[in-house]
Amino acid sequence: MATVRGCVFPDDLYYDVPNNMWYREEAGGTVVAGMTTVAVALAGQLVAVTPKKAGRPVLAGKSCATIESGKWVGPAKIAFDGEVIAVNDALVAEPGIANADPYADGWLMRVRPATWDEAKKSLVPGNQVAAPYEAKMAADGFAGCVCKT
Amino acid sequence: MSLALRVLDLGSVPVVRSQAVYHGIAEAMRAGDDPVLTLVSPDAPYVCIGMHQDVAAEVDEEYCRQAGLPILRRQVGGGAVYLDRNQLFFHFISPRETVPRRVTDIYAFHVAPVLAAYQALGIPARLRPINDIHVNDRKIGGTGAAQIGDATVFVGSFMLDFDTATMARCLKVPSEKFRDKLRSTLQDYITTIRRELGQVPPRETLTTLFRLHVARHFGAALRDDKLRPEEEAAIVAWEQKLQTADWLRQPGTRRVPEGIKITGGMHLGEGVHKAPGGLLRVCLLSRDDRVAEAHISGDFTCLPASGIETLSGALAGMDLRDDLPTRIDPLMTSLGLDMPGVTALDLATALHNAHRPVG
Structure with missing residues (x-):
């Protein structure tokens, strides 16, 4: 597991570094998506998560969910075209799960990508994510995952 | 000065446009575009709810219908508010890569010229973190932030005057006794430029001061401009979206306990x-x-x-x-x-x- 400026990134995931999203491959061609520790550190304590509903299409680079932290509203952007298979109802009911456990119980949605093999080429495997994230944090002036307030 | 900031002073605009304007400009913004400051006031009163609120749970819709108050949902967080021509809205809309990413930093970054403008008027405003502006422990304005499209949006208003009675009347409350308490609490803990100065300065005085401090704080050259065609088109699309029942009636998912935030x-x-x-x-x-x-x-x-x-x-x-x-x-x-x-x-x-x- 990589740790960059206090933010952790499990090795078994793929990362969309610019959009602070992670993806986990599953058997059967589906992928679980979620927000990284960086995403929730930037947003603060989440108070609402509204993902697209199961059965709806999602488009690469577009919003698959709207999140609110009380002081901020923004999109969670998915990295590839696909279809939403399921959403994490527990997260919708208790958005703070994403702050407490972003890589497990705080998962956002299960998606069937149109072409996962193609999508993977634009993502960074967990065992290689430290350097790109360090570069992004440096460029963004992001101090780290310990809350400053 | 290296930063160029487009200023769109749109004056008094219809209710729906007063919200659609920043949604549309943000959606039309691309990386590398100059940031934008819009100044606008609604030409009529209305009620505006936060992104994840449930309109039926938050607003006394029957009263609003009888009073002719439209209800709009914004793609910015926070609670239901009553808005009218006595507020001067400001919206900073910037490409994401040009402003801080962490939410607390977004507020600190943008609020400084707002505080400076109040202070130049003789009102000792200060930021009560994360996002309230206070004067001697009374709130004189709230602010909000969002990412819309690829833009970071920071919104707020200068409170020239405020109708606390109507604000208290618009909200859904558990009892009339509670509403009385809400009204008196708003009266006690919300302040305005009129309350602080005894009068409201001309709009031009306020906008001139604000622009001066925006230029100083950001080290920016301010350039008066008009809406571009692609911005106008996006605003029109948002005007339509904001007025659809699907947008207004989407179920609220904000998981916070009931009640009303008066100030931070x-x-x-x-x-x-x-x-x-x-x-x-x-x-x-x-x-x-x-x-x-x-x-x-x-x-x-x-x-x-x-x-x-x-x-x-x-x-x-x-x-x-x-x-x-x-x-x-x-x-x-x-x-x-x-x-x-x-x-x-x-x-x-x-x-x-x-x-x-x-x-």
């Missing part, structure tokens, strides 16, 4: 608890997790009858994070209260139900 740290809520001795109802004004005011009512028996008012007063200052039953029980004893079927634990439960912790 201050919350007005009502808690109800069914004790063996009857229904307890507590109207609680809390400040930084302490009791500012509490009013206990219900259909229980209290002897002497005046004791419940005395007990309500004695709760002031109590830390709501404490073990409340152990704090309330000696109060009931020292006041000699006889409340059949109502224990300190019951009162604590009603208080707890009314309280929304800070943070």
Whole structure:
């Protein structure tokens, strides 16, 4: 597991570094998506998560969910075209799960990508994510995952 | 000066446009574009709810219908607010890569010229983190932030004047007693430029001061501009979207306890608890997790009858994070209260139900 400026990134995931999203491959061609520790550190304590509903299409680079932290509203952007298979109802009911456990119980949605093999080429495997994230944090002036307030 | 900032002073605009304008400009913004500051006031009053609020739960829709007040949902967070021509809205819209990413930093970055403009008017405004602007412990304006498209949006308003009575009337509340308390609390803890100065300066005076401090703070060259065709098209699309029932009626998913935020740290809520001795109802004004005011009512028996008012007063200052039953029980004893079927634990439960912790 990589740790960059206090933010952790499990090795078994793929990362969309610019959009602070992670993806986990599953058997059967589906992928679980979620927000990284960086995403929730930037947003603060989440108070609402509204993902697209199961059965709806999602488009690469577009919003698959709207999140609110009380002081901020923004999109969670998915990295590839696909279809939403399921959403994490527990997260919708208790958005703070994403702050407490972003890589497990705080998962956002299960998606069937149109072409996962193609999508993977634009993502960074967990065992290689430290350097790109360090570069992004440096460029963004992001101090780290310990809350400053 | 290296940064160029487009200023779109749109003056007084129709209600829907006053919200659609920043949504549309943000959606049309591309990486590398100059940031934009819009200045706008609505030409009529309306009610605006936060992104994840449930309109039916938050707004007295029947009153709004009778009063001719439109209701709009914004793609910015926070609570329901009453807006009218006595507020000058400002919206900073910037490509994401040009402004801080962390939410607390977004507020600190943008609010400085707002505070400076108030201070130049002689109003000692300061930021109460994360996003309230206060003058001597009264709130003079809220701010909000969002990412819309690839742009970071920071919104707020200069409060020239504020109709606290109508604001209190627009919101859905558990009882008329609660509404009375809401109205008086807003009156006590919300301030305005008129209240601070005794008058409202001409709009041009305010915008000139604000622009001066925006230029200084950001080291920016301000350039008056007009909407570009692609921005106008996006605004029109948002005007249509904001008026659809699907947008307004989407189910609210904001998972926070009920009640109304008055200012940062201050919350007005009502808690109800069914004790063996009857229904307890507590109207609680809390400040930084302490009791500012509490009013206990219900259909229980209290002897002497005046004791419940005395007990309500004695709760002031109590830390709501404490073990409340152990704090309330000696109060009931020292006041000699006889409340059949109502224990300190019951009162604590009603208080707890009314309280929304800070943070």
